[in-house]
Amino acid sequence: GNSVTQMEGPVTLSEEAFLTINCTYTATGYPSLFWYVQYPGEGLQLLLKATKADDKGSNKGFEATYRKETTSFHLEKGSVQVSDSAVYFCALTVLTANQFYFGTGTSLTVIP
Amino acid sequence: EAGVAQSPRYKIIEKRQSVAFWCNPISGHATLYWYQQILGQGPKLLIQFQNNGVVDDSQLPKDRFSAERLKGVDSTLKIQPAKLEDSAVYLCASSLKDTYEQYFGPGTRLTVT
Numbered sequence: 227g228n229s230v231t232q233m234e235g236p237v238t239l240s241e242e243a244f245l246t247i248n249c250t251y252t253a254t255g256y257p258s259l260f261w262y263v264q265y266p267g268e269g270l271q272l273l274l275k276a277t278k279a280d281d282k283g284s285n286k287g288f289e290a291t292y293r294k295e296t297t298s299f300h301l302e303k304g305s306v307q308v309s310d311s312a313v314y315f316c317a318l319t320v321l322t323a324n325q326f327y328f329g330t331g332t333s334l335t336v337i338p
Numbered sequence: 339e340a341g342v343a344q345s346p347r348y349k350i351i352e353k354r355q356s357v358a359f360w361c362n363p364i365s366g367h368a369t370l371y372w373y374q375q376i377l378g379q380g381p382k383l384l385i386q387f388q389n390n391g392v393v394d395d396s397q398l399p400k401d402r403f404s405a406e407r408l409k410g411v412d413s414t415l416k417i418q419p420a421k422l423e424d425s426a427v428y429l430c431a432s433s434l435k436d437t438y439e440q441y442f443g444p445g446t447r448l449t450v451t
Contacts, residue, residue, distance in 0.1 A: 230380075258438050269342070269429070269442040270381070277438065315380055319438060325394060326371070326440070328380030 228253045232316045232329035239306055239336050247301040247332045249290075249316035257318040259283075259292050259299040264313045264331070273301075273314070306336045340364065342443035344430050350449045356418035359446045363412070363432030369393075370407055371440060372415050373429040381429055387413065388435065420450045 233248040251257065261273040261283070274283030279294035288303045299316060316329040343362040351357050363370050368389050373381035384403065385395040389410040398405070402421070407413040417424055427447050431440040 260438070262442075267444075269444045270431075271442070272439050275438060317380075325386075326383055328382075330378065330380045 228257070228318060228320060228325065228327050230316050230318055230327050230329040232314075233332050234330070236333040236335060239334070241308055241336055241338050242305045243336075245301070245303040245306045245310075245334070247314055247316075247334070249299045249301065249329060251297050251299065251316075251318050253297075253318055253320055255320045257320050259290070260317040260319070261288070261290055261299070261301050262315040262317060262328075264315065266312070270315065306334070308336045308338055310334060311336050342430055342432055342441055344428075344443035344446055346446055347444065348447050348449075350451065351420055353422055353450050354419040356416065357420055357448065358414050358416045359428050359430075359448075361413045361415070361430030361443060363430070364441055366434070367432035367441070368410070368435040369433045370413050371429075371431040371433075372405055372413070373431065375427045375429055375445070377426070384415070417448075420448075422450050424448060425450045 230251050258277040260275045262270045263273045264270045274285040276283040276292035282291045290299050290301045313331045313333045315331045319326045345360050370387045372384045375381045384398045385405045386393040387407040390407050405415045427445040429445045430443045433440045
């Protein structure tokens with residue numbers, strides 16, 4: 227079946243620290259992978275995506291590389307800011323299956 | 339460009355009552371999704387529409403949940419009768435046909451007492 231497993235939180239970091247949030251997946255077929263972010267009081271927003279193996283998605287200083295050999299899509303940022311405090315969701319879709327699968331979310335708090 | 343609109347934002351009902359949620363997707367988006375997000379979990383897809391047809395409703399509890407998308411634009415999700423375990427945030431999302439990116443509304447937080 228298809229599923230996403232992501233690192234449990236909450237995660238608390240100091241400003242300018244390095245961030246890694248782990249995400250691994252299982253999928254039948256060839257999935258596309260996503261990171262969504264949910265800021266307090268707002269809806270989910272697409273942060274970045276990668277549609278095939280070895281692709282790197284990037285946005286707002288965040289990066290994630292689609293690793294087929296390790297079935298992973300870890301989210302990284304070199305220097306976090308207070309404004310990055312949010313819940314981050316890893317997700318996958320196998321378009322032929324017309325389904326989207328989300329991880330459980332990782333809450334990040336960045337303190338000044 | 340206006341985003342996905344949902345109403346109401348919050349709803350509190352007693353168990354066995356009924357409730358309805360409304361969603362207006364982004365103009366031109368053929369695909370509409372309803373998700374249930376229970377506290378501490380990721381969103382779970384309930385139903386997916388392509389225009390006014392159902393693409394996937396395999397995880398919709400059809401004994402109590404129903405959804406429609408008349409005219410292929412806005413959509414309603416109904417729960418009748420509600421149970422305590424239905425307490426969750428109900429998210430609506432839309433996307434262009436056959437694309438990956440989904441745009442989410444702010445959600446409706448339902449509390450069943």
